[in-house]
Amino acid sequence: MTNSDTNALLRSIPATDVLLNAPWAAEFSGRLGREQVKKIIAEALGEIRRELCGDVRVSLPVDELVVSRATSLLRLRASSTLKSVVNATGVVIHTNLGRAPLADEALAAVNAIAGTYSTLEYSPEQGGRGGRNEHVEWSLCRMTGAEAALVVNNNAAAVLLALSATASGREVIVSSGELVEIGDSFRIPEILSFSGAKMRAVGCTNSTRTQDYRDAITENTAVLLKVHPSNYRIEGFVKSTSREELAELASERGLIFMEDLGSGLLCPLGVAFANRERSVRECLEAGSGIVTFSGDKLLGGPQIGVIAGSKNLIDKMKKHQLLRALRADKMTLAAFDATLRLYLAGRQGEIPVIRMIETDKSALLEQARRLCRILKRGAAQRGAGDFAVSVVETEDAIGGGSFPTDMLPGFGVGIRSACFSAETLAAGLRTAPVPVIPAIREGCVILHVRTLLTGDEQLIASAFLKFFMPAKPALPAARA
Template sequence: MTLSDANALLRSIPAMDDLLNAPWAAEFSSSLGRENVKKIIEETLDEIRREIGAGNSPTKVGVTSGGVKAGLPVEELVVIRATTLLRLKSSSTLKPVVNATGVVIHTNLGRAPLADEAIAAVNEIAGTYSTLEYDPGKGGRGGRNVHVEWLLCRLTGAEAALVVNNNAAAVLLALSATASGRELIVSSGELVEIGDSFRIPEILSFSGAKMIAVGCTNSTRISDYRNAITENTAVLLKVHPSNYRIEGFVKTTAREELAELAAERGLVFMEDLGSGLLGLLGVPGPLGADLANRECSVRNCLEAGSGIVTFSGDKLLGGPQIGVIAGSKKLIDKMKSHQLLRALRVDKMTLAAFEATLRLHLSGRQGSIPVIGMIETDKPALLEMARRLCRMLKRTAACNAVPRTVNPGAGDFTIAVVETEDAIGGGSFPTDLLPGFGVAISSPSFSAETLAAGLRTAFVPVIPAIREGRVILHVRTLLPGDEKLIAASFVSALSRDVAG
């Protein structure tokens, strides 16, 4: 591009006042504010000027960065790029998605969707004043922990309980109150990393405790703990392995042995249980019995002698993100008066959702909690769901087939019910897969990656799996109404692919 061409392009860029007063800009001013709209337009103009200064034609660059074809006038390209950016900034980035991955407790997708009762409880509390820290009977200040402590004690058998904003915070507070400045002993095989570089040793160090790792990665005996105890030892810690398993020659120390040793030496025995299983899961078939034998509930841990158990509320419990500390009243009381608690406390909406979720467990209606219902759904029910979704997508593909004159081969989709392997997720039962069903989609005109990208970028994103060159929509993790959203996203994906 010559210097005169560049100067001509620069002169053709519209004035800021003209752009800011255009009808399309005024529409965004109501949601973003006029000054923010101006700032975004300025960013767009600066980008185009840089491209011209670098010797690039912005009309050609616009093919990739602006999503438009080459040959557009600069004025039109400015509007397209600015409105694209304004539309992005004016919409919420936190939005609902359809989880068709087959991973029930999907951390990246918000883990546990709340039960209807929990949603109603949040709605009732969110827009009004509440008894969050007020006791009407006393006519004065109350405690926010009171809203859930009795329920937790009834469900777990604990003497006392306390909630904070997540399980990492629960571990941090518990150790800060019981082991700061002293030693805690933990098995080398339990120093796990749990997603996004969250590592147990680092959390332990933040508490002010000195970590003493004993045993080997695959084998830790009670004698390893016993030999490591000194006069400065405060806690014996057992950590749930979460998202990994060691197979082969493995030796772990039973919690009953650790509890006995802790009682003998006057130490605290603490267990980080992670997922927060309150009772037996009704997983159909032999797998259900196997899981019941291997996974310990909070009540089982306390009955086996754990002085403190920490766990999450948004995994197997099926509630909002929250961390629970349950166990000895003497130890819990120390944590309630700890200065760190204020930095970790839970807001009113989380408490409302958690209380409602706990009441479903207490009344035996935990099957209405979405994640528990998904985990317990049997294969015949999943097969019927998959068949229904398959029929809907076949009708959708037929009704929205692209004329072959526009795109030869478009509409030649293979849509079929397939068997799947689903996962509980959230670090729970990482090597145990649930047999399920889904719908597989493939086409000679669209790669699986292209179709999956189209589904993910729909107005309501649909997050599928890809396997063996096909898009797989697992039905276990679908919520009521998701089938229609998938069909709409399918149409949207086809329209964008053909238009492109």
């Protein structure tokens, strides 16, 4: 474009105040406030001016471009970026998608407590201050066999508090093969350092013996630490020291044996390979003095970290100044208490994570067939013959660092198109009002049914039809 063309386009951009008074801006003023809408419109106009000055060609008339850009930006700012999604990935405990969906009773408990005042730190019986930990400690002790228990905001915080209270300024002995990183921020060496403890790694990556721990103990040693390997496995020649051996050594030398279990398994799971994972109760019975674990992984509750074990050690942590910075809020405690009570009542099958893991293949096949029929029916109604929809076998994962090499056989629905790549199909599903998050395998979009919740099939159908099979224009009416 010539300079005169650019200047003409720039002059044709409406003023911010003119746009602010347009009918389409009124809706956003009610949701964001007039002043914020004005700033967002100005931001959109600034983007367009920079593009025009940079000789970027525009495909729309400037007035249409301005309205399109401003409304898109306003819609983005007016909606929360934290929203519900459909998890069709087949990963049950999906960290990026919020891990464990809560059971209905946990949701009801949160709803009942969130909008009111509560007994969070108040005892009606005593007419004075109470403790927030008391709302869940009894249930935790019954489910785990622990003498005492304490909750904080996640398992990283649980490990940090436990080490800070028991080993600050002293040594913690841990196997070199257990210096793991979980996600992109939780590293055992860094947590140890931050707690004030001094790490002493023993053994090799694939082999650590009891004698390695014994030889490393000094007068400054406080804790023998065992860490769950979480999302990785070493195969081949591997030797590790059992918790029973470490518990015996710790008792012999007057040390604390602490175990970071990661996922908080409270009861047996109905899948064949799960018997390799020890429950919290089994770890404590084997001699662990302290066990830390997450509430939102295998346990199936909200994000919370639990420290269970010896009463004298837990009491020390309850008095630690760090606890106040790590404590859980009232809604988390309400959800966690309700989840624990489902376990106590033997109703853990009502917890979504447990239900998904234990669903058998025959039920998944029927669910996949039903979803396939729904999508095929929608395609037929829209005359979209270029989509191939079929039931496919899948391999699902528990996720959350649990059983990383073990897969759950399942079923899903595969979608292929002669007009769209799998990446384009997946991107379209992800941009639905309720994003649908699928998997892609060998050029095919896969919708795993194991991780679908009630109502998700209809959301998938809506996203599928809206983004890939727009309604055909109506034919002209026949002449009389």
